[in-house]
Amino acid sequence: MSGTDGRQDRERAAELAAGLTRVEERIARACDAAGRAREDVTLVVVTKTHPARDVRLLAELGVRHVAENRDQEAARKAEACADLPLNWHFVGQLQTNKVRSVVGYADFVHSVDRPRLVTALAAAARDRPRGPLNCLVQVALEKEGTARSGGAESRGGVAPEGVPEVATAIAAAHGLRLAGVMTVAPLVGAYAGRPGVAFERLIDIAKGLRRAHPAASMVSAGMSADLEEAIAAGATHVRVGSAVLGVRQSLR
Ligand SMILES: *Cc1c(COP(=O)(O)O)cnc(C)c1O
Numbered sequence: 001m002s003g004t005d006g007r008q009d010r011e012r013a014a015e016l017a018a019g020l021t022r023v024e025e026r027i028a029r030a031c032d033a034a035g036r037a038r039e040d041v042t043l044v045v046v047t048k049t050h051p052a053r054d055v056r057l058l059a060e061l062g063v064r065h066v067a068e069n070r071d072q073e074a075a076r077k078a079e080a081c082a083d084l085p086l087n088w089h090f091v092g093q094l095q096t097n098k099v100r101s102v103v104g105y106a107d108f109v110h111s112v113d114r115p116r117l118v119t120a121l122a123a124a125a126r127d128r129p130r131g132p133l134n135c136l137v138q139v140a141l142e143k144e145g146t147a148r149s150g151g152a153e154s155r156g157g158v159a160p161e162g163v164p165e166v167a168t169a170i171a172a173a174h175g176l177r178l179a180g181v182m183t184v185a186p187l188v189g190a191y192a193g194r195p196g197v198a199f200e201r202l203i204d205i206a207k208g209l210r211r212a213h214p215a216a217s218m219v220s221a222g223m224s225a226d227l228e229e230a231i232a233a234g235a236t237h238v239r240v241g242s243a244v245l246g247v248r249q250s251l252r
Contacts, residue, residue, distance in 0.1 A: 009053070009057065012053075012054065012057060013057045013060070013061070015246065016054065016057050016058055017061055019243060019244040020062075020063070022243065023043065023227075023243050024043070026227060026243075027041055027043060027227065027231065027238065030227065030228040030231035031231060033228075034234075036231065036234075040236060041231055041236060041237070041238060042065060042236060042237045042238075043238060044066065044067045044089050044220075044237050044238065044239045044240070045065065045066050045067065045240060045244050046068070046069070046091065046223075046241030046245075047068060047077070047245065048067070048068050048069045048070065048073065048092075049073075049248040050248070051077075052076070052077045052080035052081055054245060055077055055081050055086070056081060056084065058244075059081070059085065063086075064085065064086060064087060065086070065087045065089060065237075066086055066087070066088060066089065067090070067110075067239055067241075068088070068089070068091070069090070069091050069092025069093075070092055071090075071094075071101050074088070074090060074102070074105065074106075075101050075102075075104070078105035079105070087108065088105050088106050088107050089106070089109075089110060089239070090102050090106040090108070090109045090110065090111065091110045091111055091239060092111060093111060093155075093156040094111050094112075094156075096117060096120040099117070099120040103128055104128070106133065107130065107133075108133075108135075108136065109121065109133060109134070110136045110138060110182040110239075111136075111138045111182070112135045112137055112138060112166060113137065113138045113140070113157050113158040114158065114166065115165060115166060115169045118135070118166060118169040119169070119173075121133060121175075121176060122173035122174065122175055122176050125173075125175035125176055126175040127175070128175065132175055132176060132177040133176050134177050134179040134218075135170045135176050135177065135179060136180050136218055136220055137158065137167050137178075137180075137182070137209075138157040138158065138181075138182045139157055139159075139163060139181055139202060140155060140156065140157025140159060140186070141157075141183060141186050141191050141198050141201055141202065142186035142189035142191060143159035144159055144160050144161075144190070145159070145161070146159055160201070160205055163181070163205055164209075167209055167212070167213060168212075171213055178213050178215070178216045179218045180206060180209070180216045180218030180219055180220065180236070181202060181205055181206050181220070182218075182219075182220035182221065183220075183221050184223070185198045185221075185223075185229075186198060195222075195225075195229045195230070196226075196229040196232065196233060199221050199226075199229055199230050199232075199233035199234075199235065200233045202219065202221055202233070203234045206219045206234075217236065218236050218237055219234060219235045219236045219237065220237040220238075220239060221233070221237075221238070222235050222238040222240075223238070223241065224240050224243035224244075227243075
């Protein structure tokens with residue numbers, strides 16, 4: 001590594017360390033305010049659009065959970081970082097033709113939203129060496145009362161009414177483990193601009209799910225803009241990108 005690379009790495013490491021410290025403080029304060037233990041909330045750092053080198057620096061800073069939302073980019077980074085003690089989360093919309101690739105590196109898929117995707121995931125994950133694939137049902141709260149399946153919609157997620165069907169399919173599949181639920185605060189509909197209300201609705205849905213599937217305890221909610229609301233509602237996993245890594249240059 002050249003001297004310039006070393007210096008750039010040290011500067012970037014300092015930036016990432018500062019970002020992590022700020023986010024850590026926000027999480028700790030939100031846990032405090034909610035009367036929750038800090039260890040009940042897991043920080044998942046969303047590294048999409050940032051290079052594998054950032055992932056490596058984050059791992060050196062103690063990050064153990066990273067997330068990506070596009071298979072091609074994720075597969076490349078996961079391979080470049082295969083030596084690191086990281087859990088890989090896939091949080092983007094997932095086409096069935098990408099499933100085989102995703103199953104090769106992901107420990108968690110947060111974006112399971114239709115039975116057909118469950119079938120494809122189960123077929124791909126059956127004999128994988130990493131063990132069962134943790135699956136979360138992505139809930140599209142903005143679709144409440146509209147559609148049973150989110151498959152044909154542009155934005156991912158299943159309407160709340162469709163959650164049991166997807167969850168049952170995951171729970172019945174060999175090679176898959178029903179881990180919980182995920183949401184992104186809606187930008188449209190009744191929950192627009194009210195992330196706290198949206199996350200409380202997700203918690204209701206999570207409680208309903210746990211009655212049938214007690215081990216499905218993960219609640220993935222909250223991003224850079226609304227992690228406090230998510231922690232107040234009861235999220236177990238917050239997915240934070242820009243508040244740690246800085247604003248993304250482009251979505252490519
Ligand atoms: C990008 C992304 C995040 C993180 O968003 P930030 O606003 O950068 O914190 C979280 N969840 C999903 C599904 C994402 O695509």
